[in-house]
Amino acid sequence: MKTKLEDDAPDRVREIPKWASRYAHNRALSVLAFLGLNLLAIAGICGSSILAGREGQAGHKAAALALCAMSLAACVAWIWLVLVGLRLGRALSDRLYDAEGIAIAATKPGGRSRVGRVIPFAFGLCVILSVAAGFVFEAASRYLVPIMAAYSVPFLLYIWVRQGGMAAPFMLLWPGLLAIHAVLAIAGVHPFSGEPSALTILVPTVGYGAIAAVASHLYSRVALRRVRSLARSPEDGKKGG
Numbered sequence: 001m002k003t004k005l006e007d008d009a010p011d012r013v014r015e016i017p018k019w020a021s022r023y024a025h026n027r028a029l030s031v032l033a034f035l036g037l038n039l040l041a042i043a044g045i046c047g048s049s050i051l052a053g054r055e056g057q058a059g060h061k062a063a064a065l066a067l068c069a070m071s072l073a074a075c076v077a078w079i080w081l082v083l084v085g086l087r088l089g090r091a092l093s094d095r096l097y098d099a100e101g102i103a104i105a106a107t108k109p110g111g112r113s114r115v116g117r118v119i120p121f122a123f124g125l126c127v128i129l130s131v132a133a134g135f136v137f138e139a140a141s142r143y144l145v146p147i148m149a150a151y152s153v154p155f156l157l158y159i160w161v162r163q164g165g166m167a168a169p170f171m172l173l174w175p176g177l178l179a180i181h182a183v184l185a186i187a188g189v190h191p192f193s194g195e196p197s198a199l200t201i202l203v204p205t206v207g208y209g210a211i212a213a214v215a216s217h218l219y220s221r222v223a224l225r226r227v228r229s230l231a232r233s234p235e236d237g238k239k240g241g
Contacts, residue, residue: 012230013230015226015230016227016230016231017227019223019230020223020227022220022223022228023220023223023224025167025168025169025220026040026168026170026216026217026220026223027096027129027168027211027216027217028168028170028212028214028216028217028220029092029096029097029213029217030092030096031168031171031209031212031213032210032213032214032217033092033096034081034092035209035213037081037155038078038081038084038205038206038209039206040076041074041078041081042078042201042202042205044071044073044074044077045074045075045078045127048067048068048070049067049068049069049075051067052064052067052068052070052071055067072128073237075124075127075128076124077126078121078124079120079121079124079127079148085187085227100224119155119158123152123155126151130144130147130148130151133147138237143180143185143186144200144201145182145185145192145200145201145204146182146183146185146186146203147207148178148182149178149179151177151183152178152204152205153175153177153179153182154176156174156175156178157172157175160172160175168212168216169216170212170213170215170216170219171212171213171216172212173208173215174209174211174212177204177211177212178204178208179206181203181204181208182204184201208213
């Protein structure tokens with residue numbers, strides 16, 4: 001006589017591809033590593049910019065110019081990091097999840113369009129202009145996060161769409177939380193509308209990304225356990241019972 005586990009075997013087999021796909025889509029530890037590199041770039045941009053402003057106010061023009069050059073170099077490094085982000089993310093993912101084997105999400109074929117080459121450069125230009133505007137215009141400094149969200153949210157959505165079948169659904173939390181933060185800042189809700197500081201930059205640019213990546217990674221753990229459970233044969237179930 002067949003056991004219930006044996007009767008359910010066809011359904012279990014059909015469930016495996018679904019959960020394997022969810023697992024492959026949500027392997028997001030590489031995003032955390034990528035955010036760490038972004039954090040270093042942002043620290044370089046913000047730190048050198050703040051010091052440049054102080055040196056300029058103190059009348060030390062040579063030091064201020066040198067620090068401005070350092071800030072610009074950090075911006076260039078950040079743009080390069082954004083440009084190689086997808087390839088770097090895949091390499092990091094392969095390394096971080098090496099012990100769990102290979103899992104490739106289904107993707108749609110398609111080359112990189114001319115627009116796809118221009119968008120990262122446009123994003124980098126927006127970063128540089130927003131940093132420069134913060135020095136020149138007090139209003140731009142006060143509304144730094146909404147200004148940043150105006151170009152970052154579309155860019156993050158573009159990156160998500162650009163990944164096609166490899167996109168992790170939970171990573172949509174990043175642009176979503178950033179957009180909510182910007183709306184609350186414009187509405188004057190504290191602490192989202194507070195004075196510009198390191199936290200007002202790092203929370204939306206790195207913090208929300210980390211929240212999305214951790215949520216995605218945790219779901220990948222659930223999916224992996226589910227795949228392993230479904231892949232067990234009826235004989236394994238009997239031995240464990």
